[in-house]
Amino acid sequence: MNELAVNARVVRALGMRSIRQTFRRPQLMAPILIFPTLLLAIQTGGAGGAVHLEGFPPVQSFLQFMLAGAMMQSLMLAGNSGGIALAVDIEMGFTDRLFTAPIPRYTIVLGRLAGTAALGLFASVWFLAIGLIFGAEIHSGVPGVLIAMVLVTATAMAVGGIGAAIALRTGSASVVQGLFPLVLVLLFLSSAFFPNDLMIQPAKAIAEYNPLSLVVEGIRGPIIADVDLGELGAAVLAIAGIVALGLLLSARALRHRLRVG
Amino acid sequence: MESAAQPPEWRTNLATIGALMARAKNELLRVPGAAIPGVLAPTIFFLGLNGVFGALTQLRGFTTGSYESFIVPVSMLQGAGFTGAAAGVNLARDIEQGWIDRLLVSPAPRWVLLAGNVLAASARALIPATFVLTIAFLLGASWPGVDGLLVTYFMVAAMAAVAACWGSALALRFKSQSAAPLMQAGMMALILTTTAYAPLALLQPWMKSVAEVNPVTQVIDAARQGFVTGVSWTETWPGLLALLALLAILGAWALREMRRTAA
Numbered sequence: 382m383n384e385l386a387v388n389a390r391v392v393r394a395l396g397m398r399s400i401r402q403t404f405r406r407p408q409l410m411a412p413i414l415i416f417p418t419l420l421l422a423i424q425t426g427g428a429g430g431a432v433h434l435e436g437f438p439p440v441q442s443f444l445q446f447m448l449a450g451a452m453m454q455s456l457m458l459a460g461n462s463g464g465i466a467l468a469v470d471i472e473m474g475f476t477d478r479l480f481t482a483p484i485p486r487y488t489i490v491l492g493r494l495a496g497t498a499a500l501g502l503f504a505s506v507w508f509l510a511i512g513l514i515f516g517a518e519i520h521s522g523v524p525g526v527l528i529a530m531v532l533v534t535a536t537a538m539a540v541g542g543i544g545a546a547i548a549l550r551t552g553s554a555s556v557v558q559g560l561f562p563l564v565l566v567l568l569f570l571s572s573a574f575f576p577n578d579l580m581i582q583p584a585k586a587i588a589e590y591n592p593l594s595l596v597v598e599g600i601r602g603p604i605i606a607d608v609d610l611g612e613l614g615a616a617v618l619a620i621a622g623i624v625a626l627g628l629l630l631s632a633r634a635l636r637h638r639l640r641v642g
Numbered sequence: 643m644e645s646a647a648q649p650p651e652w653r654t655n656l657a658t659i660g661a662l663m664a665r666a667k668n669e670l671l672r673v674p675g676a677a678i679p680g681v682l683a684p685t686i687f688f689l690g691l692n693g694v695f696g697a698l699t700q701l702r703g704f705t706t707g708s709y710e711s712f713i714v715p716v717s718m719l720q721g722a723g724f725t726g727a728a729a730g731v732n733l734a735r736d737i738e739q740g741w742i743d744r745l746l747v748s749p750a751p752r753w754v755l756l757a758g759n760v761l762a763a764s765a766r767a768l769i770p771a772t773f774v775l776t777i778a779f780l781l782g783a784s785w786p787g788v789d790g791l792l793v794t795y796f797m798v799a800a801m802a803a804v805a806a807c808w809g810s811a812l813a814l815r816f817k818s819q820s821a822a823p824l825m826q827a828g829m830m831a832l833i834l835t836t837t838a839y840a841p842l843a844l845l846q847p848w849m850k851s852v853a854e855v856n857p858v859t860q861v862i863d864a865a866r867q868g869f870v871t872g873v874s875w876t877e878t879w880p881g882l883l884a885l886l887a888l889l890a891i892l893g894a895w896a897l898r899e900m901r902r903t904a905a
Contacts, residue, residue: 411823419831426849427839428695435700443846562682569690575697581709584693 542627730809790868
C-alpha cells in the first residue's frame, strides 16, 4: 500500500473516532445541535416580524433567512467541540501515544478535522431538513442545497483548524471551552442573524468586515435567492482565508507541542 | 451535670442554610473565574441581541423605541437562569464527589439542604444582573425608577431560585454533571419562549401561543415594566404568582428527588 493510502486510512480512523466520541456523549452533541436548534426556533418565533422591516431582503419567511445563521452557529460550535476533544486527548496522553506512532504528525490534526467536517455536514443536513419540514423553501433547489452543504462542511473544517491550533498550543480543554462565548460574539458581530444593513452600530460596522459575514451570505444566498457567483466566490475566498490561518496556527502549535511534550 | 440548652430548631436550620450559602460564597471568592461564564453569557446575549435585533423597534406595535430598555430585563433574567442552572451543575459535582452523601447523613432536614443551594443561587444571580444592567445604562437604557429596579431585582433573584430548583432536581435525578446541557437548555427555552424578543402582538403565531401559556412571560412583563412604561400592581402580581407557582412545583420536585436520593 502506498504512503498516501496509509495516511488516508489513519485520517479516516481518527475521524471516525472523533465522530463516535461526539455521538456517544450527549454533552458534546448538545452545543452542536440542540442549542442552535433552540435558538433558531426562538429567534424565528420571536423576531419573525422583522421581515416586514423596510430594507429587509425579500424572503419567503424569517425561518428561510435564519437557516444559514443556525448552520453557522452549529459549525462554529462543532469546531470548538473538536478543539475541546483534541485538548482532552492531549490531557489524557492519547496524543502523546499518537506522536510516537509511525504516522505523519499532520494526520493527527487532519483526523480530528475530518471528524469536525463530518459533523458540519451532519449539521447542514439537520438544519436543511428542519427548514424543509417547517415550510422553508430552498430557492435555488438542489444546487442550492449542495452549495450550502459544501460550504458548511468546508467552514466547519476551517474553523476546526483554529480550534485544533488552540488545543495544541494550550493543551487545556478548559481554555478551549472558554472560547465558547467568543464564538457567540463572532456570530452576533456578523450578518448570521440579521441583514447587515439593518443592524445597529457598532455591530453593523464590525459585521461588514467580519469574514464570517461573507461565509454566511454565501450559504444564505442560494437558500433565499438564485445562485450568485460573486457571493459564492467571496464565501470561498473567506473560507480559504480561515483555512490558511488555521493551517498556519496548527503547524506552529504542533511544533510547539512536540517541543514541550 | 446539666447539659447546655439546645437552640430552637428554626435557629439551627437557619444556621445550616447560612453555612451552605457561605460555602457557595467561598467557592466564588476562591475561584473568581468560575463566575465569569455566568456574567459573560447574558452580557454577550444583551449586546448581541441589541446590535442585531435593535431595528425591531421600528415595527408598528412595538411598545418602546429603545431596544436596550426592552431587552435588558430579559438578559438579567437569563443571567439568573444560567446562575440557577450552574447551582444544579455544582450540586451534581457534589454528588459525584460524595459531598452530598455526607450532608444526607446529617440531621439537617432535606428542605434546609435544598434551601441553602437555592438561596445561594438567588444571591449569586445579582452579580450578572448588576453587570448587565450597568452595561445597559451605559448604552442608554431608560432608568426604571427605584420601584422598577426593586421589582426587577426581586424577579431576578426569584427566577434564579426557580432555575436552581430545576437544576437541583435534574442533578439529583441524573447524579451527573453530564446533565448540565439539559439544565441550561431548559432554562433558556423557558425564558426565551416568551415576549423576550418582541411584544406579544408581534410574535409569530406559534410563539404567541407558547408565550401566552408560559408563566415566565408574566415574570418578564413584570421585570420589564419599569423600563418601558411604569410600575403598577396590575403588571406585578401575575409575575409574582407565576414565580410562586414555579417555585412550588419545581421546589417540590427537587425535594422529592432529594428524598429519593437519601432513601
